[in-house]
Amino acid sequence: MLRIPDNSLLRHKLARLRDRRTDSAAFRRLLAEIGAILTAEALADLPEAPVAFETPVQPMRAPMLASPEPCLVAVLRAGLGLLEGARAILPEAPVGHLGLVRDEHTLVASEYVVRLPRDLAERGALVLDPMLATGGSAAQAVARVKAAGATGVRFACVVAAPEGVARLRGEHPDVPVIAAALDERLDARGYIVPGLGDAGDRCFGTE
Incomplete structure (x- = not known):
């Protein structure tokens, strides 16, 4: 299930994020x-x-979370940018890291680091990755988190392509996806259009 919040502040910040004139420091913020x-x-x-x-x-009596806070899982490296804001909301939540790098020719992601807490089964997880493009990395990340014992997995991204949404839904129909925007399509290189470029490069000022 894909959900795009009806949030004017989110739309405003996304438009600024997309702008090619936004420098690395502003992009990270x-x-x-x-x-x-x-x-x-x-x-x-x-x-x-x-x-x-x-x-x-x-x-008094008031509602509070019935279970421990979900683990925040950043897909490296661009997911670190989202993680900073997520930790502001859940400062006591454990943090996991998944290192995935996509081959620019095959568009297949390979795994180079996995660091996940042991109590995922009790917590669940929110997987963070700015881009849901082909869906390969997202599906692989979700599968890795599930294999580590997590139930109640959710996926958050900034921009999604229809192709990526379809793949993630096909491989993990139980995982809700929250995105700031659903973009038009992928180009021949597997980049989201109109997108926002390479989120990792823009976030960290590298290529």
């Missing part, structure tokens, strides 16, 4: 801000349970 918004949107329906406590005025 915007990506983190978008990461915070997407995290809040992606986890808005986590299960709750009433908890008793006291305010400075009187006792």
Whole structure:
């Protein structure tokens, strides 16, 4: 299931992120801000349970999360930009890292690092990657997180292509996808159109 929040602040920040004139420092800041918004949107329906406590005025019961906070899993390296904002929302959540690099010719991703917490089964996970292009890396990342024991996996991205959404839905129909925008298509190189370029390069000022 793909969901795009109806959020004017998110649309504003995404437009600035897309602009080729946005420099690396501003790109990182915007990506983190978008990461915070997407995290809040992606986890808005986590299960709750009433908890008793006291305010400075009187006792009360109010809903709180019924389970530990989900693990935040950044797909390296561009996912680190979203992770910064996600951690602002969930500062106590554990963080996982998945290193995937895509071959520019075959568009197939290979794995070079996996660091995931041991209690994923109790927590679930929010996988963070700015781009959902062909869907290969996203599907591979979700599969890796599931293999580590996670249930209740969610995927958050900034821009998605229809091809990537279709592949992720086909391989992981149980995983909801939250995106700031669904773009038109992929070009011959596998880049999202209109997209925002290479998120990792723009975030870190490298090529």
